[in-house]
Amino acid sequence: MMETDRLRLAPLDVPLARAVVAGDREGRAWHPEFPTEDDREACAMTLRAPDPAFGSHVVVERESGLAVGTIGCYGPPDAAGTLMIGYGLVPAARGRGYATEALRALVVHAFAQPSVREITADTLTDNVASQKVLEKAGFTHTHSTAEARWYRLNRPDKP
Numbered sequence: 001m002m003e004t005d006r007l008r009l010a011p012l013d014v015p016l017a018r019a020v021v022a023g024d025r026e027g028r029a030w031h032p033e034f035p036t037e038d039d040r041e042a043c044a045m046t047l048r049a050p051d052p053a054f055g056s057h058v059v060v061e062r063e064s065g066l067a068v069g070t071i072g073c074y075g076p077p078d079a080a081g082t083l084m085i086g087y088g089l090v091p092a093a094r095g096r097g098y099a100t101e102a103l104r105a106l107v108v109h110a111f112a113q114p115s116v117r118e119i120t121a122d123t124l125t126d127n128v129a130s131q132k133v134l135e136k137a138g139f140t141h142t143h144s145t146a147e148a149r150w151y152r153l154n155r156p157d158k159p
């Protein structure tokens, strides 16, 4: 469990991932807009390959106690130590700096694992909000394709 000023990042375990994919809201502290399609995809990924060290997290707004999104890794780092991450928030929770706050916490958590040498993320070319989130969290733009812009953050102590 990670905590920031305004958020809690709760590990997405298999029972919770099943509930999200099934839309089982009973007794769950979920924002009315949660889960989005992005959240369901993150949960489906968790169910395909549960990974406590390099999995996803539910983003919980501490003030309301409600789940408002997901953030996490797309699996363990590759042989070069490159870890890929992604995130998304319900529309009502956007525009308040939450994604940046959550991403900064995830970065610290990821680099606490010695096997992670760099973190990468891609965004659709027109997803300026996500590009800003990455830049505010210290990522730099590395290259672009027709549809996407790619970003990277090196391990701070990497020579």
Ligand SMILES: CC(C)(COP(=O)(O)OP(=O)(O)OC[C@H]1O[C@@H](n2cnc3c(N)ncnc32)[C@H](O)[C@@H]1OP(=O)(O)O)[C@@H](O)C(=O)NCCC(=O)NCCS
Pocket (backbone or CB within 6 Å): 038, 086, 087, 088, 089, 090, 093, 094, 095, 096, 097, 098, 099, 100, 101, 122, 123, 124, 127, 128, 129, 130, 132, 133
């Ligand atoms: C991308 C996303 C996670 C951003 O969440 P957020 O909590 O609103 O992000 P933050 O508030 O931390 O930062 C967003 C920044 O983008 C800016 N921004 C938002 N929409 C923008 C737009 N259309 N054009 C330019 N800048 C924009 C905000 O002003 C803010 O910058 P600032 O701090 O300099 O003012 C959210 O929009 C989202 O969930 N989108 C759908 C899923 C998605 O795209 N996930 C990422 C896939 S790569």
